Amino acid sequence: MSDRTTNYFVSVAEIAAKLHQATQVAQQLSLTASNARAVALRAGEKAAGFRPLTDFIDRLAEITISSSKKINQLASTLSRTSVSKVRADDAIRHFNSVYIKTKESPFISSLDAQFELCENIQRELNIKYRRQVDKLSDELAMLSAELRNAIILATLSRVEASQAGVQYQDALINVANNVEGAAGEIKGFIQYSQQMVSTL
Amino acid sequence: MKTHKLFENTSHTWLMFGRDDEKPEQIIDTNQYIVITKNNAFLMDPGGIELFSAMLSAVIKQVPADKITHIFASHQDPDIISSLGLWDQALPSATLHSPWLWESFIRHFGMHNITYDAIPDEGATLKLDGVNLEYIPAHYLHSSGNFNIYDAKAKILMSGDIGAALETVDAPLFVDSFDEHIDKMKMFHQRWMPSNKAKNDWVQRVRKLDIDMMCPQHGRIFKGDDVMRFLDWFEELEVGLVSNSN
Numbered sequence: 001m002s003d004r005t006t007n008y009f010v011s012v013a014e015i016a017a018k019l020h021q022a023t024q025v026a027q028q029l030s031l032t033a034s035n036a037r038a039v040a041l042r043a044g045e046k047a048a049g050f051r052p053l054t055d056f057i058d059r060l061a062e063i064t065i066s067s068s069k070k071i072n073q074l075a076s077t078l079s080r081t082s083v084s085k086v087r088a089d090d091a092i093r094h095f096n097s098v099y100i101k102t103k104e105s106p107f108i109s110s111l112d113a114q115f116e117l118c119e120n121i122q123r124e125l126n127i128k129y130r131r132q133v134d135k136l137s138d139e140l141a142m143l144s145a146e147l148r149n150a151i152i153l154a155t156l157s158r159v160e161a162s163q164a165g166v167q168y169q170d171a172l173i174n175v176a177n178n179v180e181g182a183a184g185e186i187k188g189f190i191q192y193s194q195q196m197v198s199t200l
Numbered sequence: 201m202k203t204h205k206l207f208e209n210t211s212h213t214w215l216m217f218g219r220d221d222e223k224p225e226q227i228i229d230t231n232q233y234i235v236i237t238k239n240n241a242f243l244m245d246p247g248g249i250e251l252f253s254a255m256l257s258a259v260i261k262q263v264p265a266d267k268i269t270h271i272f273a274s275h276q277d278p279d280i281i282s283s284l285g286l287w288d289q290a291l292p293s294a295t296l297h298s299p300w301l302w303e304s305f306i307r308h309f310g311m312h313n314i315t316y317d318a319i320p321d322e323g324a325t326l327k328l329d330g331v332n333l334e335y336i337p338a339h340y341l342h343s344s345g346n347f348n349i350y351d352a353k354a355k356i357l358m359s360g361d362i363g364a365a366l367e368t369v370d371a372p373l374f375v376d377s378f379d380e381h382i383d384k385m386k387m388f389h390q391r392w393m394p395s396n397k398a399k400n401d402w403v404q405r406v407r408k409l410d411i412d413m414m415c416p417q418h419g420r421i422f423k424g425d426d427v428m429r430f431l432d433w434f435e436e437l438e439v440g441l442v443s444n445s446n
Contacts, residue, residue: 087310091289094253101257110264111256111290118289 008200009082015136015193016075022189023068025182030061032178036157039175043168050160050172056153057179060146064186067143074139075193078132085129088122133200140197144190150183201254203262204373206413206421207354212237212331214354216415217258221369224250229369230279231417233358235351236263237329242270244349244358245280245417252283256290265291270328271314273298274360275343276305280417285310297326297335301345319347336405338362340398348406355412362402363430364388365419375420378429384419386437393439403435 037054040047095115102108154176161172201222207214218231227250235242241263247255259268268291273281275298284306287294292313298306300318307316323335336348342361349358365384375381393399414422414430422430 087285091286094256094286095290097253098256098260101253102260105257105261107260107262107264110266111260114265114290114292 009079009086011196011200012075012079012082015196016072016079018189018193018196019068019072019075022186022193023065023072025185025189026061026064026068029057029064029179029182029186032175032182033057033061035178036172036175039168039171043164043172046165047160047163047168047172049163050157053153053157053160056149057157057175060150060153060179060183063146064143064183067139067146068186071136071139071143071193074132074136078129078136081125081129081132085122085125088118088125091118092122133197137194137197140190140194144187144194147183147187147190150179154180154183201251201258203258206233206415207356209353211329211353212351214351214356215262216373216421217255219369219371219373220251220254222254223369227251228279228418229367231415231419231421233349233415234259234262234268235328235331235333236267237331239267240270240328241268242272242326242328242333243268244272245274245360246271246283246287248279248282249286252286255283256286266293269294270326271296272347272349273302273306274338274348274358274417275299275346276302277343281306282309284314288312288314299343299345299347302343321345323347336409338402340393340395341402342392342394350409350411352410355410357406357409357411357414357427359414359416361392361417362389362434363414363416363419363422365416367419371420373421375422375426378422378426378433381420382433387443388418389434389437390439390441391443396439399437399439400435403431407431 033054036057040051040054043050095111095118098111099108157176157179158173161169161176164172201217201220204216205213206216213236215234215236216231218229220229223229227248230247230251232247232255233244243259271287271294273296284296288311295315295317296311297317297319300320303316303318319335321337321339323337326333332352334350336350338346338348338360340346346360348360348362363385365381366388367384411427412424414427
């Protein structure tokens with residue numbers, strides 16, 4: 001395990017990778033929604049109670065996809081910021097070492113202006129980095145809350161599926177299982193990311 | 201890192217930096233050179249990231265940072281210019297002179313502020329406060345886009361990897377016995393230099409120059425008659441070999 005205090009840019013890249021996976025699973029959820037709508041249509045009156053649920057599945061897929069994409073983008077931006085921050089920190093570290101080694105040089109003050117500029121850049125990057133971490137953390141919490149609805153939706157779907165005729169029951173239960181499975185998988189990625197973000 | 205004055209007249213000074221006894225053990229020792237003119241300084245092959253602090257400390261003892269207006273990278277290797285990302289932050293107004301062939305590769309080291317001056321294959325001359333610094337083509341010696349620096353007034357050729365030897369950090373600055381020095385550089389040239397044709401072209405080109413000192417990027421400097429001895433030896437040497445037995 002890498003040291004998160006110094007290798008935070010690696011952690012950020014890992015978060016971005018996890019959230020990319022979450023986006024892919026969210027796209028599967030969208031397929032499940034289309035599938036649910038088709039089955040409900042075919043079942044007609046036999047799945048009358050199920051049909052309104054397909055709208056909720058649709059909405060859940062839509063929110064999850066857009067939110068995952070947004071979070072994924074935030075993580076990518078944060079990853080770039082963190083690499084810039086590493087470079088700025090590195091430059092400052094080198095400058096400090098030069099100041100220590102060369103304090104007696106008559107020209108050492110000629111570095112001051114550039115050092116100050118680098119310090120300003122470092123300060124700005126620190127602020128930007130912190131702001132982006134907070135935003136990512138908020139977005140993850142929001143998506144996590146949204147995914148709680150998926151469990152309720154899956155339960156309701158299962159109940160309605162049991163009311164439908166035998167012919168459609170399996171297909172509708174499968175829809176419920178898919179919703180629950182996808183939501184659980186995304187939730188796993190979100191929880192992992194939240195845990196990683198808390199170390200930044 | 202030690203500093204040695206190689207040449208000085210009224211218009212300019214040549215300094216060499218190297219023999220860094222504080223460098224990490226696993227990295228190859230490198231020689232860096234600087235030409236200081238009235239208002240400018242031209243820093244050659246400033247080295248890798250690991251050397252940056254030592255290098256900037258050594259340079260800043262000699263010239264103020266804003267006077268280091270030009271950097272030269274003979275080719276793209278990490279021990280030549282992987283410190284670029286840090287120089288870019290220390291000297292944002294500087295110009296980097298390097299082979300055109302390597303521009304899009306060298307930029308991978310991080311270059312957002314420094315200007316890239318792409319040297320054409322046939323070479324060029326840079327004029328700094330009346331001092332002419334010529335880019336002498338040294339392609340395939342060892343890199344496919346590669347230049348030396350020649351200063352006709354100082355009669356110095358900064359030869360990059362040509363003439364390089366693998367030595368310890370306490371090695372003398374100048375070659376004292378050419379024959380004994382051969383062992384230290386033979387494998388380096390045979391293994392790293394890929395083309396006999398390119399090598400002999402270079403020898404013909406350099407024989408026309410008036411050289412007092414030939415200064416490689418690793419190892420010792422050749423002085424006086426040792427320059428001609430090196431050219432004769434190098435012309436005879438077969439290069440592009442994986443080992444002496446081939």
